[in-house]
Amino acid sequence: MNKNSSNIMALAPNTSNKRETVCIFGTGDFGRALGHKMIQSGYPVVYGSRSTQISNLIPKDAEVLSHAEAAQKAAIIIIAIQRQHYNFLIPLAEILHGKVLVDISNNLKLNQYPESNAEYLAQLLPGSRVVKAFNTVSAWALQSGTLDASRQVFVCGDDVEAKQMVMNIVRALSLTPLDKGSLLAAQEIENYPLQLFPIWKFPIFLSLGLTAFFFFYCLALDVIYTYIYERNNFSFFIAITIPNRVCPVMALILLALVYLPGIFAAIIQLYRGTKYRRFPDWLDKWMLCRKQLGLIALAFASLHVVFTLVTPMRAFVSWRTSKGIISQVLNNKTEPLSNTNAWISDSYLALGILGFFLFVLLGITSLPSVSNNVNWREFRFVQSKLGYLALILCTAHTLVYGGKWFLSPSAYKWYLPNIYILSLIVPCAVLVVKFVLIFPCVDKPLTQIRQGWERNPKHSE
Numbered sequence: 001m002n003k004n005s006s007n008i009m010a011l012a013p014n015t016s017n018k019r020e021t022v023c024i025f026g027t028g029d030f031g032r033a034l035g036h037k038m039i040q041s042g043y044p045v046v047y048g049s050r051s052t053q054i055s056n057l058i059p060k061d062a063e064v065l066s067h068a069e070a071a072q073k074a075a076i077i078i079i080a081i082q083r084q085h086y087n088f089l090i091p092l093a094e095i096l097h098g099k100v101l102v103d104i105s106n107n108l109k110l111n112q113y114p115e116s117n118a119e120y121l122a123q124l125l126p127g128s129r130v131v132k133a134f135n136t137v138s139a140w141a142l143q144s145g146t147l148d149a150s151r152q153v154f155v156c157g158d159d160v161e162a163k164q165m166v167m168n169i170v171r172a173l174s175l176t177p178l179d180k181g182s183l184l185a186a187q188e189i190e191n192y193p194l195q196l197f198p199i200w201k202f203p204i205f206l207s208l209g210l211t212a213f214f215f216f217y218c219l220a221l222d223v224i225y226t227y228i229y230e231r232n233n234f235s236f237f238i239a240i241t242i243p244n245r246v247c248p249v250m251a252l253i254l255l256a257l258v259y260l261p262g263i264f265a266a267i268i269q270l271y272r273g274t275k276y277r278r279f280p281d282w283l284d285k286w287m288l289c290r291k292q293l294g295l296i297a298l299a300f301a302s303l304h305v306v307f308t309l310v311t312p313m314r315a316f317v318s319w320r321t322s323k324g325i326i327s328q329v330l331n332n333k334t335e336p337l338s339n340t341n342a343w344i345s346d347s348y349l350a351l352g353i354l355g356f357f358l359f360v361l362l363g364i365t366s367l368p369s370v371s372n373n374v375n376w377r378e379f380r381f382v383q384s385k386l387g388y389l390a391l392i393l394c395t396a397h398t399l400v401y402g403g404k405w406f407l408s409p410s411a412y413k414w415y416l417p418n419i420y421i422l423s424l425i426v427p428c429a430v431l432v433v434k435f436v437l438i439f440p441c442v443d444k445p446l447t448q449i450r451q452g453w454e455r456n457p458k459h460s461e
């Protein structure tokens, strides 16, 4: 037999290994789904239920007994019952003594009880070995087999052997156990499924707030002002023109906001002369959601691309083009091609295309499947160096686009600057400070601080 085939043999599951019986208390949605998956994975399953009548919903090969009878048949008992009913377990304390009880329960609210459900179970039955697991997997995902997004199962418990037994079951079900430590971690694990995009909250609210601000800013300057002073009804700008102004502005500002906390962190470290003091909370939180800010920026940039591509199809654009042609015909005069204008328009398009390309590259490398396959240096090269290059290109794209009329008085309706001028404030500030930070006289001490050097070490004597 060749080497390869022996490897394949070694990797093949040992189907002759008989699995131990697992008991599940509760024949509800989760108990049935988990039981079904366990039977598929070769575990004999016995249910402990208030009613021993077999129903069609219960997996075919499972036994249904009373709680006491079922518990006696297995060393591991999965409690697929809501916390508020746990009292019924107290009379079973003797039978459950020494058994591994798996608490899979969730709550309806964050921190609903002073202690976690698993700790409560351990208090009710001090002789049992309680392990928290499976609460982040849904019955639906178990049943439908669509477990890709929730393959990870958090496990915690004070009894190492009991935890190992549960983690073995998790692996046998083709899931990935993640040891979260002692039962103290149960509260956090129970809160996990109740959180609604915790890391996305700040980036989403910030984006919504800024989008609303810029939308109404454009509405005031491009629609209301034009109507009041020029009697032109451009209300249709709301559909494409204004969104196509807001999207690139948002993309540029959010991309700059990805790099701004790094600049603050560098300034703070230089000022303190050490990296060993914690950043303020707001900066910590900001740094943690940089990826989300970047992905939202990418979404805005993609929308800008789509809005721009449909421009030639717009009635307003064809009307304006034909108006220009007709006026040339009426005046019997052909406008000569302005080489400067052609250069400006081609350059800003080229800068936009290159900037967007790098933007997409940043987005792709932030995907876990890609970032897991590059080392730390490669990841930093893409996210930091290419990220700054993307910021430079996108800032230049905006500058070249609006450069010639940023300073014209007509760009200041109601004395307010054009939206593109506003969009350049944060990116330009980030780029200027970053430029200062890479000067050797600043970069050298900063690098030393980041390598552990301290200006005023506490334990110097």
Ligand code: NAP
Pocket: 025, 026, 027, 028, 029, 030, 031, 048, 049, 050, 051, 079, 080, 081, 082, 083, 085, 088, 104, 105, 106, 107, 134, 135, 136, 137, 138, 139, 140
């Ligand atoms: P469920 O469909 O309501 O089932 C709960 C089961 O508990 C009932 O079928 C019943 O089983 C038993 N039960 C109800 N009242 C009882 C009482 N007074 N005394 C003893 N047993 C009682 O709920 P579920 O969706 O399966 O959820 C069960 C647990 O799993 C919950 O703690 C939940 O948080 C957790 N969980 C559920 C999901 C999910 O997707 N559903 C995901 C993760 C975690 P018998 O009639 O057989 O006695």
